[in-house]
Amino acid sequence: MKEKTRTRLRVAGTAAALVAGSVALAAPAMAATAFPGYNVADSKVDASPGDQVTLHWSYWNAGSSDISGITGGQAVFHAPKGTSFVTQSSVKTEYAKNGGILTPAAQNLSGCTLSDANATLTCQVPGGWNWPADVIFRFDPKVVVADDAAAGTYSAAADVTLTAAGGTYTIDDGTLDVNIIAAAGAPVVEPGGLAVAGGAAAVAAAGIGTMFVVRRRKQPQAD
Numbered sequence: 001m002k003e004k005t006r007t008r009l010r011v012a013g014t015a016a017a018l019v020a021g022s023v024a025l026a027a028p029a030m031a032a033t034a035f036p037g038y039n040v041a042d043s044k045v046d047a048s049p050g051d052q053v054t055l056h057w058s059y060w061n062a063g064s065s066d067i068s069g070i071t072g073g074q075a076v077f078h079a080p081k082g083t084s085f086v087t088q089s090s091v092k093t094e095y096a097k098n099g100g101i102l103t104p105a106a107q108n109l110s111g112c113t114l115s116d117a118n119a120t121l122t123c124q125v126p127g128g129w130n131w132p133a134d135v136i137f138r139f140d141p142k143v144v145v146a147d148d149a150a151a152g153t154y155s156a157a158a159d160v161t162l163t164a165a166g167g168t169y170t171i172d173d174g175t176l177d178v179n180i181i182a183a184a185g186a187p188v189v190e191p192g193g194l195a196v197a198g199g200a201a202a203v204a205a206a207g208i209g210t211m212f213v214v215r216r217r218k219q220p221q222a223d
Contacts, residue, residue: 035169036063040136044153044179047145052086055176057158058138060098066132069165073125075109077141078156080178082149084118085141091123092140102138109139125162141176151182 040058047053057077061067079085091109094102109123121141131137139158158174 033167033169035061035067035171036065037061037171039171039173039175040138041175041177044177046179046181047083048181049145049147049149052142052144053178054092054140054142055080055178056138056140057174057176058136059160059171059174060136061131061133063133066130067162067164067166067169068130070125070129070131071127071163073160073162073169075123075125075139075158075160077121077123077139077158077176079119079121079143080154080156080176082152082154082180083143083145083178085114085121086118086144087114088112088121088142091121094138094140096136096138097132098134098136105137125160127163131162143176143178145178145180149180151180153177153179 038060040060045053045055075091077085077091089110089112091112093105093108095105096102107126107129109125112121112123114121155175155177157172158176160171160174162169
Protein backbone atom coordinates (compact mmCIF):
# COMPACT_ATOMS: atom_id res chain seq x y z
CA MET A 1 0.00 0.00 0.00
CA LYS A 2 3.01 2.31 0.36
CA GLU A 3 1.99 5.80 1.39
CA LYS A 4 -1.29 5.10 -0.25
CA THR A 5 -3.40 3.80 2.52
CA ARG A 6 -5.08 5.24 5.57
CA THR A 7 -7.11 3.60 8.18
CA ARG A 8 -8.42 4.45 11.59
CA LEU A 9 -6.53 3.10 14.55
CA ARG A 10 -5.48 3.01 18.16
CA VAL A 11 -1.94 2.58 19.39
CA ALA A 12 -0.48 -0.13 21.59
CA GLY A 13 3.10 -1.07 22.27
CA THR A 14 4.99 -4.37 22.15
CA ALA A 15 5.66 -6.19 25.41
CA ALA A 16 9.24 -6.55 26.59
CA ALA A 17 10.79 -9.23 28.79
CA LEU A 18 13.49 -8.75 31.44
CA VAL A 19 15.49 -11.79 32.41
CA ALA A 20 17.01 -11.92 35.90
CA GLY A 21 18.76 -15.21 36.49
CA SER A 22 16.18 -17.86 35.55
CA VAL A 23 13.18 -15.56 36.08
CA ALA A 24 11.64 -13.59 33.15
CA LEU A 25 9.49 -10.59 33.98
CA ALA A 26 7.16 -9.29 31.25
CA ALA A 27 6.70 -5.52 31.04
CA PRO A 28 3.10 -4.35 30.59
CA ALA A 29 2.03 -3.42 27.05
CA MET A 30 1.36 0.21 26.23
CA ALA A 31 -2.25 1.25 26.61
CA ALA A 32 -4.20 1.72 23.40
CA THR A 33 -4.43 5.30 22.15
CA ALA A 34 -7.27 6.55 19.99
CA PHE A 35 -6.23 7.25 16.40
CA PRO A 36 -6.89 10.89 15.42
CA GLY A 37 -9.42 10.14 12.71
CA TYR A 38 -13.04 9.58 11.84
CA ASN A 39 -15.14 6.92 10.21
CA VAL A 40 -16.38 8.12 6.81
CA ALA A 41 -19.88 6.97 5.92
CA ASP A 42 -20.22 6.24 2.21
CA SER A 43 -23.57 6.69 0.52
CA LYS A 44 -25.31 3.38 1.02
CA VAL A 45 -25.04 0.83 -1.79
CA ASP A 46 -28.43 -0.16 -3.24
CA ALA A 47 -28.92 -3.85 -4.02
CA SER A 48 -31.71 -6.31 -4.77
CA PRO A 49 -32.12 -9.92 -3.58
CA GLY A 50 -29.69 -12.14 -5.48
CA ASP A 51 -27.31 -9.29 -6.41
CA GLN A 52 -23.54 -9.36 -5.85
CA VAL A 53 -22.28 -5.89 -4.93
CA THR A 54 -19.18 -4.14 -3.61
CA LEU A 55 -19.57 -2.42 -0.26
CA HIS A 56 -17.31 0.39 0.93
CA TRP A 57 -15.70 1.35 4.21
CA SER A 58 -13.61 4.52 4.45
CA TYR A 59 -11.55 6.09 7.22
CA TRP A 60 -9.95 9.55 7.47
CA ASN A 61 -6.70 10.41 9.24
CA ALA A 62 -7.80 13.76 10.65
CA GLY A 63 -4.62 14.21 12.69
CA SER A 64 -1.65 16.41 11.86
CA SER A 65 0.85 13.54 11.75
CA ASP A 66 1.40 10.51 9.51
CA ILE A 67 1.12 6.97 10.86
CA SER A 68 4.53 5.76 9.75
CA GLY A 69 6.32 2.45 9.42
CA ILE A 70 3.28 0.19 9.13
CA THR A 71 4.50 -3.41 9.04
CA GLY A 72 1.20 -5.28 8.83
CA GLY A 73 -2.10 -5.91 10.52
CA GLN A 74 -5.53 -7.44 10.14
CA ALA A 75 -8.93 -6.27 8.88
CA VAL A 76 -12.18 -7.94 9.94
CA PHE A 77 -15.41 -7.18 8.09
CA HIS A 78 -18.90 -8.27 9.14
CA ALA A 79 -21.66 -8.69 6.55
CA PRO A 80 -24.79 -6.55 6.98
CA LYS A 81 -28.11 -8.33 7.60
CA GLY A 82 -29.41 -10.10 4.50
CA THR A 83 -25.95 -10.42 2.92
CA SER A 84 -22.93 -12.71 3.09
CA PHE A 85 -19.40 -12.40 1.78
CA VAL A 86 -18.42 -14.12 -1.44
CA THR A 87 -15.14 -15.99 -1.67
CA GLN A 88 -12.39 -13.41 -2.28
CA SER A 89 -8.66 -13.72 -1.68
CA SER A 90 -8.10 -9.97 -1.59
CA VAL A 91 -10.00 -6.73 -0.99
CA LYS A 92 -9.43 -3.68 -3.17
CA THR A 93 -7.99 -0.67 -1.36
CA GLU A 94 -8.12 2.95 -2.51
CA TYR A 95 -7.04 6.27 -1.05
CA ALA A 96 -7.61 9.98 -1.55
CA LYS A 97 -6.27 13.21 -0.14
CA ASN A 98 -9.06 15.20 1.48
CA GLY A 99 -10.77 16.90 -1.45
CA GLY A 100 -9.12 14.59 -3.99
CA ILE A 101 -10.14 11.74 -6.26
CA LEU A 102 -9.85 8.09 -5.26
CA THR A 103 -6.70 6.33 -6.50
CA PRO A 104 -5.99 2.57 -6.29
CA ALA A 105 -3.48 1.75 -3.56
CA ALA A 106 -0.24 0.00 -4.44
CA GLN A 107 -1.25 -3.05 -2.39
CA ASN A 108 -4.61 -4.53 -1.43
CA LEU A 109 -5.69 -6.47 1.62
CA SER A 110 -4.76 -10.10 1.01
CA GLY A 111 -5.04 -13.63 2.41
CA CYS A 112 -8.76 -13.19 3.03
CA THR A 113 -10.70 -16.04 4.67
CA LEU A 114 -14.38 -16.61 5.46
CA SER A 115 -15.92 -17.74 8.75
CA ASP A 116 -19.25 -17.73 10.59
CA ALA A 117 -21.16 -19.09 7.57
CA ASN A 118 -19.60 -16.38 5.37
CA ALA A 119 -20.77 -13.60 7.71
CA THR A 120 -17.18 -12.64 8.60
CA LEU A 121 -14.30 -11.83 6.24
CA THR A 122 -10.80 -11.61 7.73
CA CYS A 123 -7.92 -10.19 5.65
CA GLN A 124 -4.26 -9.41 6.21
CA VAL A 125 -2.96 -5.84 5.96
CA PRO A 126 0.35 -5.58 4.06
CA GLY A 127 3.39 -3.80 5.46
CA GLY A 128 5.73 -1.22 3.99
CA TRP A 129 3.48 1.85 3.90
CA ASN A 130 2.51 4.97 5.82
CA TRP A 131 -0.89 6.54 6.46
CA PRO A 132 -0.42 10.28 5.79
CA ALA A 133 -2.35 12.95 7.64
CA ASP A 134 -5.54 14.21 5.96
CA VAL A 135 -5.82 11.11 3.78
CA ILE A 136 -8.81 8.77 3.47
CA PHE A 137 -8.47 5.04 2.79
CA ARG A 138 -11.35 2.99 1.40
CA PHE A 139 -11.74 -0.81 1.51
CA ASP A 140 -14.13 -2.59 -0.89
CA PRO A 141 -15.27 -6.11 0.14
CA LYS A 142 -17.84 -7.97 -2.00
CA VAL A 143 -21.10 -9.47 -0.73
CA VAL A 144 -24.09 -11.29 -2.19
CA VAL A 145 -27.65 -10.44 -1.15
CA ALA A 146 -29.78 -13.42 -0.09
CA ASP A 147 -32.70 -14.29 -2.35
CA ASP A 148 -35.06 -13.94 0.60
CA ALA A 149 -33.48 -10.80 2.09
CA ALA A 150 -35.98 -8.37 3.58
CA ALA A 151 -36.02 -4.82 2.25
CA GLY A 152 -34.31 -2.26 4.48
CA THR A 153 -31.07 -0.46 5.26
CA TYR A 154 -28.54 -2.43 7.27
CA SER A 155 -25.08 -1.77 8.76
CA ALA A 156 -22.37 -4.03 10.13
CA ALA A 157 -18.98 -3.49 11.76
CA ALA A 158 -15.58 -3.15 10.10
CA ASP A 159 -12.46 -3.31 12.29
CA VAL A 160 -8.75 -2.90 11.57
CA THR A 161 -5.62 -3.49 13.63
CA LEU A 162 -2.32 -2.08 12.37
CA THR A 163 1.22 -2.51 13.65
CA ALA A 164 3.34 0.60 13.06
CA ALA A 165 6.50 2.28 14.33
CA GLY A 166 4.51 3.98 17.10
CA GLY A 167 2.72 0.84 18.29
CA THR A 168 -0.45 -1.07 17.48
CA TYR A 169 -3.43 0.93 16.23
CA THR A 170 -6.99 -0.32 16.27
CA ILE A 171 -10.04 1.00 14.44
CA ASP A 172 -13.28 -0.35 15.86
CA ASP A 173 -15.97 2.03 14.64
CA GLY A 174 -16.08 1.30 10.92
CA THR A 175 -19.30 0.27 9.15
CA LEU A 176 -20.40 -1.45 5.95
CA ASP A 177 -23.83 -0.27 4.77
CA VAL A 178 -26.32 -1.68 2.29
CA ASN A 179 -29.85 -0.68 1.26
CA ILE A 180 -31.79 -3.75 0.12
CA ILE A 181 -34.66 -2.84 -2.15
CA ALA A 182 -37.65 -5.11 -2.57
CA ALA A 183 -37.72 -5.47 -6.34
CA ALA A 184 -35.31 -8.13 -7.62
CA GLY A 185 -33.33 -7.18 -10.69
CA ALA A 186 -33.31 -3.44 -9.95
CA PRO A 187 -30.15 -1.61 -11.03
CA VAL A 188 -27.29 -1.44 -8.55
CA VAL A 189 -26.26 2.11 -7.70
CA GLU A 190 -22.74 2.68 -6.50
CA PRO A 191 -22.22 5.62 -4.13
CA GLY A 192 -20.97 8.88 -5.62
CA GLY A 193 -19.59 10.54 -2.50
CA LEU A 194 -18.89 10.32 1.19
CA ALA A 195 -20.18 12.00 4.31
CA VAL A 196 -18.19 11.96 7.52
CA ALA A 197 -20.18 11.12 10.64
CA GLY A 198 -20.81 14.24 12.63
CA GLY A 199 -21.69 16.64 9.84
CA ALA A 200 -18.87 16.35 7.30
CA ALA A 201 -19.72 17.03 3.66
CA ALA A 202 -19.64 14.71 0.69
CA VAL A 203 -19.18 15.71 -2.94
CA ALA A 204 -19.68 13.48 -6.00
CA ALA A 205 -17.40 13.92 -9.00
CA ALA A 206 -19.54 12.51 -11.80
CA GLY A 207 -17.72 10.47 -14.41
CA ILE A 208 -14.26 10.87 -12.90
CA GLY A 209 -14.50 8.89 -9.69
CA THR A 210 -15.35 9.75 -6.12
CA MET A 211 -14.19 13.06 -4.65
CA PHE A 212 -13.65 13.13 -0.91
CA VAL A 213 -14.24 16.35 0.96
CA VAL A 214 -14.36 16.31 4.75
CA ARG A 215 -14.21 19.15 7.24
CA ARG A 216 -12.38 19.19 10.53
CA ARG A 217 -14.59 19.28 13.55
CA LYS A 218 -14.69 22.63 15.32
CA GLN A 219 -12.63 22.74 18.48
CA PRO A 220 -14.06 24.42 21.60
CA GLN A 221 -12.78 27.97 22.09
CA ALA A 222 -11.13 28.95 25.34
CA ASP A 223 -12.96 31.56 27.38
